[in-house]
Amino acid sequence: MTPWHYSRLETWAKLLDAHAPGTTQLVPRNKLPGEIGGKHYFGALLINNYGGLHPAKYHKALRGHARSRGARLIGDMPVLKVERNGGGFVVHTARGDIQAQQVLVATNGYSDTAGAFLRERVVGAASYIIATEALPVAILGKLNPHGRMISDTKRSLSYFRLSPDLTRVVFGGRASGRDLSEEAAAPHLHRSMCEIWPELAEFKVSHCWRGNVGLTYDHIPHMGTHEGVHYAVGCNGSGVAMMSYLGHQSALRMLGRQNRPCAFESDEFPKIPMASAKSWIVPAVTRWYLARDWLDSKLADRKRK
Structure with a gap:
């Protein structure tokens, strides 16, 4: 982080506190x-109601709750095409056709095969996470004394926390300009982690996994309808929290029970220029972000001296 990044945090703090007093602390x-x-950062913005959860456990609980209310969930069934059929739709899948009165597409970072409309507006990009081996308690207490969820303000940002049992560091980010296997991504993330906390250089990575985030041109999520099909996509890395909200809002809309407009519901959903060239656009933009982050850090180092 540089002094310029910290000045942005000051602006964000004023904005957040104007709408929700007492939310932040510089x-x-x-x-x-x-x-x-460590000495990597110039300052921070503490958001008092910031929190975290275990996405897999949350997903499992949502599935169980949906089934308890009578929902039927079917996995491993790719959708091939959605067609109008009178007042409803036919959803053609790899395992047969489904008749539906309404259809909601909530594919977010996995929208490449969700039709041309979303493919031109949402690009999936891989984000990776590593977990270290178990660390000494004394080190963990210095790295993250209060066990907070942390993310930084770089263009290619990093996000990290302690594991729920407070024994490891869990660290995530883009890793590289290219899509990599988990085995190839882990060393990149380990180096990024050690730039923040050099004392972790001697400790190994025990786990690495990945998933796609859904990126939009204007950096905000979108919900709405196109040709009668509802969509809720483009969370730009905040999908765990945002998709539950967008799903709820979309369901209210489909049921005709939405009693106020949603801030993310708009007819304005800009295309991503050259989205069809995702195979080289995402790596090129990521490298550009990484290069600018590197330049920022070098300029900040000069100011420190």
Whole structure:
């Protein structure tokens, strides 16, 4: 982080506190050791109601709740095409056809095969996460004294936390300009982690996994309808929290029970230029972000000296 990044945090703090007083607390550089170890950052913005959860457990609970209310969930059934059929739709899948009165597409970072409309507006990009081996308690206490969820303000940002049992660091980010296997991505993330916390260089990575985030041209999620089909997509890395909200809003809309407009519901859903060239656009943009982040860090190092 650079002084410029910290000035942006000051602006965000004013905006958040204007709408929700008491939500934030600025942490200047001289008070950072009480929140995060190391000398990598210039300051921080503490959001008091920021939290985290275990996505797989959350997903499992949502599935169980849906089934308890009578929903039928079918996995491993790719949708091939959606066609109008009178007042409803026929959903053609790899395992047969389904008649439906309404259809909701909520594919987010996996929208490449969701039809031309979404394919031109949402690009899936891989994000990777590593977990370290178990670490000494003394080190963990210095790295993240309060066990907070942390993300930084780089263009190609990193996000990290301690594991729920407070024994490991869980660290995520883009890893590289290219899509990589987990085995290839892990060393990249380990290096990024050690730039923040050099004391972790001697500790190994025990796990690495990945998933796609759905990116939009204007950096905000979108919900609406196209040719009668509902959609809720483009969470730009905030899907765990945002998709539950968008799903709820979409369901209210489909049931005719929406009693106020949703901020993410708009006819304005801009195309991503050259989205069909995703195979080289995403790596090119990622490298550009990484290069600018590198330049920012070098300029910040000069100012420190």
